[in-house]
Each structure stands twice: as structure tokens, then as C-alpha cells.
Amino acid sequence: EYDGGRNSAGERHGFGKALLPNGDTYEGEYERGLRSGRGTYRFKNGALYTGNYLQNKKHGKGVFFYPDGSKYAGDWVQDQRQGYGEYLYANGDTYTGEWANNKRHGQGTYVYKDTGSKYVGGWLNGIQEGPAELIHLNHRFKGRFVSGKPLGRGKFIFDIGCEQHGEYIQPEQEKEEEEEETPSLSVEPQWKVSEITKLTPWTPHDEKAPSP
Structure with missing residues (x-):
């Protein structure tokens, strides 16, 4: 069911409204029969997308409201969250930063609502990776x-004016004999203190400090 503009070939073109066979609705711009330009797509399950389309795919800037109450506002490429965007999760956590293939990827900031803690640093395929704070x-x-x-050298910086230097070490895990293969529980890296100092400038050991 469609109500809107058409071109000389009879294709949907310009502004129009459509009710899709699955119960979803679209209101916005078309180009040669395909959703292209600005539009709003309402899903039957309660989700909603409003933003740019290119040849029936979310592409450009757009906001997606998910059925669980979460929301993404930012860049899209070929129906994927890609580029820069902000995601508000259903539990109140937020992520602001770079995306690739629908996953947190690149540099970004994740804020945990329950504790107020904040991770600022690198991401790789949705997982925290690289230098970070x-x-x-x-x-x-x-x-x-x-x-x-966390793994390797680092430091804890305390507001009272001191630092605790050390490194996170991955403990060796002794393999147990088992009749059948079962997934082993990963052992958390352990913090080993090397020294406590006053506040000092610091860079990861594999990054050169700037020349004076």
C-alpha cells in the first residue's frame, strides 16, 4: 500500500508513505523505487529509525530507537553502525565514539551508569583493546x-596526590586432566605493585615520551 509521488516509469519517486506487507511503515523520500534521502521507518515490533537512506539501506546520519529502550544516534554505512555515534543502552550505560560493522571499534568512551566509572580508550570489534584510562x-x-x-605496565593515580606503579600479570593456568573437553574459566590478570610515587607524567612503555 503506497501513497505518494512516482516518476514517469511509474516507480516510487519523491515523497511518499508506504505500509509494508509485514506491518512496518515508511514515510519519507524515494528515488527510482527505493528508499533514498530522509525518512522515518517504523517497525511493527516498536523499533523506529529516522534519518538518511540510500537505496533502501540506512546510510548517512540517523537515529535508531530499539524495542528494549536503547538508542543509537550517529553514522550509518550500508545498514551498519559505522563511523561516529552515541549509543544509550537499556541499562543506562552510554558509549560515545567510533564504530565499525555495528561494533565499538576505534577510540571511544564508555560510561557505566551504576558506578559512574568511565573507560576512555581503544576498542577492537566491540572489546576494550589498547592504551586506555x-x-x-x-x-x-x-x-x-x-x-x-588490563595487562602489562600501568599505574593507579589517586586523588590524594600519589601514584601506584606496577603491572598486570596474567597468571599461568595449570591444565587439569579431563575426560572430556570443557571450557576453562579464564583467570583474571593480577596487579603487582613496583613502587608508589608522587604524581608523575607517564606514557605506555612502547610509546616514546615527547622530546623536551
């Missing part, structure tokens, strides 16, 4: 993350 209420950790966990 984890900021808490009265202290913060500066170091490197690997597969979502």
Missing part, C-alpha cells in the same frame, strides 16, 4: 587493555 570516583587506572582486561 579507566576513571573511577576517587582514582583512575592508566595502562593498556588486551581482550577487555
Whole structure:
């Protein structure tokens, strides 16, 4: 069911409203029979997208409201969250930063609503990866993350004016003999303190400090 403009070939073209066979609705711009330009698409399940389209795909700037109450506002490429955008999760957490293939990827900031803690740093395919800072209420950790966990050299910086230097070490895990293969529980990296100092400038060990 369609009500709107058409071109000389009879294709949907210009502004129009459509009721799709699955119960979804679209109101917006068409070009040669395809959703292209600005439009609003309402899903039967309660989700809603309003923004740019290109040849029936979300492409450009747009806002997507999900059925669970979460929301994404930002860049889209070929129906994928890609570029820069902000995601408000159903639990109140937020992520603001770079995306690729629908996943957090690049540089971004994730804020945990329950604790107020904030992760500022790198992401790889949706997982925390690379140099980063984890900021808490009265202290913060500066170091490197690997597969979502801190690993290697870093430091805790306390608001009272001191720093605790050290490194996160991955404990060796002894393999147990098992009759059948079962997934082993991953062991959390352990923090090993090397020294406590006053506040000092610091860069990850594999990054050169700027020349004076």
C-alpha cells in the first residue's frame, strides 16, 4: 500500500508513505523505487529509525530507537553502525565514539551508569583493546587493555596526590586432566605493585615520551 509521488516509469519517486506487507511503515523520500534521502521507518515490533537512506539501506546520519529502550544516534554505512555515534543502552550505560560493522571499534568512551566509572580508550570489534584510562570516583587506572582486561605496565593515580606503579600479570593456568573437553574459566590478570610515587607524567612503555 503506497501513497505518494512516482516518476514517469511509474516507480516510487519523491515523497511518499508506504505500509509494508509485514506491518512496518515508511514515510519519507524515494528515488527510482527505493528508499533514498530522509525518512522515518517504523517497525511493527516498536523499533523506529529516522534519518538518511540510500537505496533502501540506512546510510548517512540517523537515529535508531530499539524495542528494549536503547538508542543509537550517529553514522550509518550500508545498514551498519559505522563511523561516529552515541549509543544509550537499556541499562543506562552510554558509549560515545567510533564504530565499525555495528561494533565499538576505534577510540571511544564508555560510561557505566551504576558506578559512574568511565573507560576512555581503544576498542577492537566491540572489546576494550589498547592504551586506555579507566576513571573511577576517587582514582583512575592508566595502562593498556588486551581482550577487555588490563595487562602489562600501568599505574593507579589517586586523588590524594600519589601514584601506584606496577603491572598486570596474567597468571599461568595449570591444565587439569579431563575426560572430556570443557571450557576453562579464564583467570583474571593480577596487579603487582613496583613502587608508589608522587604524581608523575607517564606514557605506555612502547610509546616514546615527547622530546623536551
